[in-house]
Amino acid sequence: MNIQEFISIIEEEFDEVEKGTLTPTSSFRQMEGWSSMHALILIALVDNHFDVLLTGEELRGLDTIQDLYDLLASKKA
Amino acid sequence: MIHSKIKHISFYLPNQILTNEDLGVLFTEKKELIYKSFGIKKRHIREQNQTGSDLAFLAAKDLFSEFQDFDKSKIDFLIFCTEGLDYKAPTSSSVLHHRLGLSQNCGCIDMPMGCAGYIYGLSLANAMIVSGNATNVLLLVSDIPTSVIHSQDFDLRCIFGDAGAATLIQETENEGIGKFIFGNDGEGAKNLIVERGSTRFPIDEEWIEKYKGEPQYLAHGKMEMNGLEIARFSLQRVPTLLEETLKKNNLNFEDVDLFVFHQASKFILSALQRKCKIPKEKFYEYYENVGNTVSCSIPIALKNAQFEGKLKKGDKVMLLGFGVGYTWGGTIVEWA
Numbered sequence: 001m002n003i004q005e006f007i008s009i010i011e012e013e014f015d016e017v018e019k020g021t022l023t024p025t026s027s028f029r030q031m032e033g034w035s036s037m038h039a040l041i042l043i044a045l046v047d048n049h050f051d052v053l054l055t056g057e058e059l060r061g062l063d064t065i066q067d068l069y070d071l072l073a074s075k076k077a
Numbered sequence: 078m079i080h081s082k083i084k085h086i087s088f089y090l091p092n093q094i095l096t097n098e099d100l101g102v103l104f105t106e107k108k109e110l111i112y113k114s115f116g117i118k119k120r121h122i123r124e125q126n127q128t129g130s131d132l133a134f135l136a137a138k139d140l141f142s143e144f145q146d147f148d149k150s151k152i153d154f155l156i157f158c159t160e161g162l163d164y165k166a167p168t169s170s171s172v173l174h175h176r177l178g179l180s181q182n183c184g185c186i187d188m189p190m191g192c193a194g195y196i197y198g199l200s201l202a203n204a205m206i207v208s209g210n211a212t213n214v215l216l217l218v219s220d221i222p223t224s225v226i227h228s229q230d231f232d233l234r235c236i237f238g239d240a241g242a243a244t245l246i247q248e249t250e251n252e253g254i255g256k257f258i259f260g261n262d263g264e265g266a267k268n269l270i271v272e273r274g275s276t277r278f279p280i281d282e283e284w285i286e287k288y289k290g291e292p293q294y295l296a297h298g299k300m301e302m303n304g305l306e307i308a309r310f311s312l313q314r315v316p317t318l319l320e321e322t323l324k325k326n327n328l329n330f331e332d333v334d335l336f337v338f339h340q341a342s343k344f345i346l347s348a349l350q351r352k353c354k355i356p357k358e359k360f361y362e363y364y365e366n367v368g369n370t371v372s373c374s375i376p377i378a379l380k381n382a383q384f385e386g387k388l389k390k391g392d393k394v395m396l397l398g399f400g401v402g403y404t405w406g407g408t409i410v411e412w413a
Contacts, residue, residue, distance in 0.1 A: 035110075036304065036305065037110075037114050037344070039305060040304065040305060040308050040344055041344070043308065043309065043312075044308070044312060044344070044348040044351075044352075047312050047348075047352065048348070048351055048352060053309055053312060053313055055309070056303075056305045056306065
């Protein structure tokens with residue numbers, strides 16, 4: 001999965017986010033209406049598509065979508 | 078070969094209701110999020126001073142009135158599962174036994190368990206029957222999580238509701254309750270816990286001062302949940318539990334007619350349904366009008382699934398309980 005496909009999946013999952021507005025440098029924490037519930041949704045999304053179960057700590061250490069993508073790429077490598 | 082079967086289920090919901098409108102008054106900024114995040118419209122709340130055993134008593138009374146052909150003096154074992162026992166001693170099942178007017182030739186036992194409690198209760202009832210030590214087991218489960226939730230805790234107040242449920246388990250010659258999988262990981266204890274209010278950390282003057290504005294100054298303790306860790310645990314453990322339960326019962330995924338999981342939350346259930354690739358029509362969800370009722374969530378869901386015609390005689394239903402502990406358990410029941 002390339003990063004654009006990853007972004008599309010995130011946009012699909014978060015209905016507050018308008019499609020086509022996220023970029024690799026977007027901070028997911030700055031996303032419209034970000035809450036602890038969204039952290040859960042992101043963890044489930046990543047688990048579903050990458051078979052990687054992130055910890056809360058791992059997620060807290062990340063800022064942008066690129067950061068998250070890179071972490072997943074290194075875990076799958 | 079003796080088997081056991083679920084003969085009848087009844088449940089009781091307290092009259093007091095907490096709606097999203099009620100919560101919206103307290104949490105004005107999050108009002109719109111309640112239904113969207115949790116998929117719950119209302120939760121039933123115990124009356125003040127109503128205990129778990131009171132709700133279990135009312136559920137058992139409903140069972141006896143719905144199932145009048147049954148002679149309750151035949152009950153030879155009573156199991157009561159709750160995380161809100163009446164006393165340190167005697168057992169609440171002894172008190173319930175007397176209130177229900179059961180035979181003196183009936184054993185009684187308490188099981189202080191939560192989310193997986195119904196599975197463990199069924200396994201004990203099944204074990205008593207197949208070992209030839211009982212023929213009619215009454216399994217009562219009830220929980221009053223709202224008694225340990227702080228009034229300002231938005232998530233917990235949205236998620237949990239109180240309830241009681243009664244299940245009659247009987248001896249049968251046919252296949253009924255299947256084999257069980259159990260598991261436990263106490264490292265997760267800290268992620269869902271009721272702080273204080275029991276033996277290790279009783280409440281003290283400082284606690285009373287801190288929570289004097291709360292009903293009964295949270296004397297029963299205060300629930301703390303790390304929602305993210307509970308979700309991670311569920312996503313990690315439940316798919317394996319599902320596979321193990323199938324294997325133990327020599328069944329394939331396709332053989333299961335209905336999947337009834339502990340009704341933890343909308344988020345956890347929908348993530349599990351996706352992860353386990355369970356077809357929507359085989360995945361039964363029931364929390365919109367009751368919330369998460371802890372040990373009662375599975376029997377309430379079963380009763381409603383039967384009522385809605387989604388659970389018929391001969392169907393194979395997979396029951397999975399998981400949560401606080403962490404504790405988990407699973408079985409397959411052939412619906413009688």
